[in-house]
Ligand SMILES: Nc1ncnc2c1ncn2[C@@H]1O[C@H](COP(=O)(O)OP(=O)(O)O)[C@@H](O)[C@H]1O
């Protein structure tokens with residue numbers, strides 16, 4: 001089976017070498033966990049391997065992604081100039097060819113396909129960072145939109161990372177969507193232990209893969225980026241919510257599910 005390296009050695013090791021070609025993988029977690037950093041690694045690796053790369057950014061500007069990449073030692077700017085990478089800016093509302101003027105799923109798909117045509121035939125990588133932005137005001141549509149995105153894009157030889165934000169308070173996605181249609185789920189987490197922010201990654205799902213089921217610590221290092229550390233030994237109370245909160249979350253989730261059109 002052909003697998004695409006994520007660009008993070010330690011993560012590849014957890015998934016038998018990489019993500020199967022054509023997969024649609026959800027990257028989930030609370031803010032500041034490393035979702036964008038992983039997305040940048042995945043893109044830079046694609047460029048190194050000669051893939052056509054498209055990066056949709058809805059939470060940071062195009063220039064912020066380029067700056068972040070260069071701080072971690074990855075030159076995405078050159079890739080844009082050499083027409084190996086198209087960064088679609090969905091934040092700034094600019095009027096240039098590679099910007100989205102609205103956070104609309106059909107508009108997104110049109111633009112991504114236009115970018116793929118521009119880059120040419122062949123193996124391609126796509127990052128949508130994040131998908132949550134496309135249904136922030138209508139979370140009940142998350143699943144339907146995710147399904148549409150996956151279905152349409154499957155025809156274009158993309159291997160996709162679709163980022164989904166989880167709220168800090170509940171560790172829940174804004175709307176249930178990507179996880180249900182995804183071929184894989186890479187889950188980032190965070191916890192504060194003795195006053196220090198710790199970050200973790202866990203592969204929750206990867207179809208057709210004998211993946212690790214152990215949560216690992218991660219570090220983000222200047223000039224280097226994401227580094228997978230040791231298996232994490234954690235206590236339940238690091239992540240679990242008080243039962244009262246859990247009950248409330250479950251109740252509102254049940255209500256939301258009933259509203260799905
Ligand atoms: N140059 C850097 N050196 C060290 N850590 C960095 C650097 N750039 C970013 N980080 C770390 O990465 C975090 C942001 O990670 P990011 O992937 O953008 O989070 P998110 O999951 O919200 O997308 C920052 O809060 C910081 O801790």
Ligand SMILES: [Mg+2]
Nearest residue numbers: 035036059129
């Ligand atoms: Mg991000």
